[in-house]
Amino acid sequence: MKRIVLWLLSTLTAVVLLFGYHTSTAGPASTSVVAPPVAGSSGTASGSNTSSSSSKTYTGPSTDTRWGPVQVAITVSDGKITDVTVPVYPNGNPKDQEINAYALPILTKATLASQDGSVDMISGATVTSQGYATSLQGALDEAGL
């Protein structure tokens, strides 16, 4: 069982995610999202079925951050997230590119790691991720995970 919230040191909280969490004592992962949903989160299912059986891509809402919009897409196969991509992200100046090169890959990895059980958590330098998590929440809502 894994829950995520964004704790904002600048503004009030927004996102609460509840992930099914596979552990030796908890049994098979049953992934679900619980309330409260993000205000204004209206994800869109793009329904881009890829080659394999039941794989489907869900795209979260484009979410504004101080650096520009961020949008997250997840690919779900048999109820599990198999890929996370970030089709829209700010890249207006070199600082943004630096942020993107580092922050988004680690967030993607964290999303995948949280359900595959290879690691429980990742320790690293603090990630700026409000927009990412907000859009991810929308994509998860849309996917019904």
Next chain:
Amino acid sequence: MGLPVTLAMRGRHTTDALADAAWERVVESLRDADRTFSTYRDDSEVSRINRGELALDDASATVREVLTLGAEAALASGGAFDVWRTDENGVTSLDPSGVVKGWAVDRAATLLHDLDDTDFCLSAGGDMVCRTVVPGADPWRIGLEDPHDPRQLLGVLPVENGAVATSGTAHRGQHLVDARTGRPPSGIAAVTVITRSLTWADIDATAAYAQGIDAGLWLEGRPDRTALVVWHDGTTTTVRTAPKTSAA
């Protein structure tokens, strides 16, 4: 600035009403810390102190507790870590963020101790408190990210009971400076510290990082710590020190 806070649970109470209620208390505790300490909020106690509207002696007990921790951290680090900042105009202001994060997560984590036979790992922005009480349970597996390539892990650290904090600059640019010089440290890429409390793991990771090439030496003098220093060239130094009866 948002910090993703993640709670992983296993054992008896993971999906029931007790677990949900505990999670809500955790979130409320973190929000309370935010309301009190945020330098981004005009109505926080810290902002009122910085505007001269609130004397330190009149601050709440929690603020004074955090200020005491900040003073201990400044002393222990020879001033490399300090919650008081003086700008180029000589104006001193309070920014306790470097202490508050670990302290607030430690405080919130205690709210989960009421859950019988339940292990948890509570993470805030890559720093976490782990607790294992279920007999025979595996330790929590904490991946240590490679500061030179955050898509890679340097390794996986098994932690049963303890706290892990990492300081570095990979994700937010050069946001850490040596308080003595006001400049970013050199030669160092990241420091991870494991010890009993997240308050001190976080302070020590930040203080060690701020000292640049002296990080390993300084960590040798800290009690009951395990630490990994990643240098700029990708080499690493591991430090492990014995518990001491008299220190933080």
